[in-house]
Amino acid sequence: xxxxxxxxxxxxxxxxxxxxxxxxxxxxxxxxxxxxxxxxxxxxxxxxxxxxxxxxxxxxxxxxxxxxxxxxxxxxxxxxxxxxxxxxxxxxxxxxxxxxxxxxxxxxxxxxxxxxxxxxxxxxxxxxxxxxxxxxxxxxxxxxxxxxxxxxxxxxxxxxxxxxxxxxxxxxxxxxxxxxxxxxxxxxxxxxxxxxxxxxxxxxxxxxxxxxxxxxxxxxxxxxxxxxxxxxxxxxxxxxxxxxxxxxxxxxxxxxxxxxxxxxxxxxxxxxxxxxxxxxxxxxxxxxxxxxxxxxxxxxxxxxxxxxxxxxx
Ligand code: UDP
Ligand code: MG
Numbered sequence: 001x002x003x004x005x006x007x008x009x010x011x012x013x014x015x016x017x018x019x020x021x022x023x024x025x026x027x028x029x030x031x032x033x034x035x036x037x038x039x040x041x042x043x044x045x046x047x048x049x050x051x052x053x054x055x056x057x058x059x060x061x062x063x064x065x066x067x068x069x070x071x072x073x074x075x076x077x078x079x080x081x082x083x084x085x086x087x088x089x090x091x092x093x094x095x096x097x098x099x100x101x102x103x104x105x106x107x108x109x110x111x112x113x114x115x116x117x118x119x120x121x122x123x124x125x126x127x128x129x130x131x132x133x134x135x136x137x138x139x140x141x142x143x144x145x146x147x148x149x150x151x152x153x154x155x156x157x158x159x160x161x162x163x164x165x166x167x168x169x170x171x172x173x174x175x176x177x178x179x180x181x182x183x184x185x186x187x188x189x190x191x192x193x194x195x196x197x198x199x200x201x202x203x204x205x206x207x208x209x210x211x212x213x214x215x216x217x218x219x220x221x222x223x224x225x226x227x228x229x230x231x232x233x234x235x236x237x238x239x240x241x242x243x244x245x246x247x248x249x250x251x252x253x254x255x256x257x258x259x260x261x262x263x264x265x266x267x268x269x270x271x272x273x274x275x276x277x278x279x280x281x282x283x284x285x286x287x288x289x290x291x292x293x294x295x296x297x298x299x300x301x302x303x304x305x306x307x308x309x310x311x312x313x
Contacts, residue, residue, distance in 0.1 A: 003027070008090075010069060010206055011203055011206075016054060024060070026100060035062055035084065073171055073174050087159055088160045098157075101119065105117050108159065109160070115190065116190050117160075119193060125198060139154075141216065142176075146179070149192075153180075154215075186306060231296070232289055232292025243282030246275075248279060250274060
């Protein structure tokens, strides 16, 4: 199968017929074998009935319905697990992404040799104040932290080599950082394509301004987990030790003073409290490192690695 098109959706009943018909048109034009995987992420409108109905008209359509709303990441993750195509495309259900981009994305994977290609909504049709401006900051920060040169990390329209989606797990709200997850998994050929973005035709956006607060917290998490997830002591141990030593030197200084001259008061001086706090914080960090190691040791994926090839087996 050439293509799997994975579409997470929540309350997008109105868009679905138009979207699937458009995809089918593009697929037939280029004679791709394909599947459209629609993941109904706990819709409260008629999305699921519409999917069942559409399936009757086009048997390339497959549906998965979640018991309740779990979020876009969970929906994508489930779609990735189910996908069979050589190239996997993700897109939003709201007709803001254009299916006409699919053939070129497909070629960038199969011919140019990218592992993953991310869409870039260069000209964007969303609310300037709540989306476009914060998103510029968000992208700049992610670029800087991850070292991946993309302009638009959170674009819903992306293409992947199948191996990539089978190697990563998207959870929480990590769908914003799939390129980062792919990079951590060892896929370095990450490309970008300027894509057409359109106004939302039906329904309303599911994400508000809080996405940016959560987004930045997730960025901190993902950078930390990617680097120290399997060796937390290397982070907490280092800072814990430094912190403790600093406090220790401070208290040593006070002790020496006291030994030299017993009349000197030490407990009423700022350095006394600073040194004390540093030693306490330092040991706390150190302990956090031990607890982290215990958790990492018991995690089922403590030893997960990806084998690229084998020979002689
Ligand atoms: N979506 C989802 N689960 C959610 C929220 C959103 O599957 O909990 C889907 C939504 O239906 C759409 C896509 O994720 O297909 C992108 O959402 P939206 O268009 O609201 O985001 P925006 O384009 O405003 O960033
Ligand atoms: Mg949208």
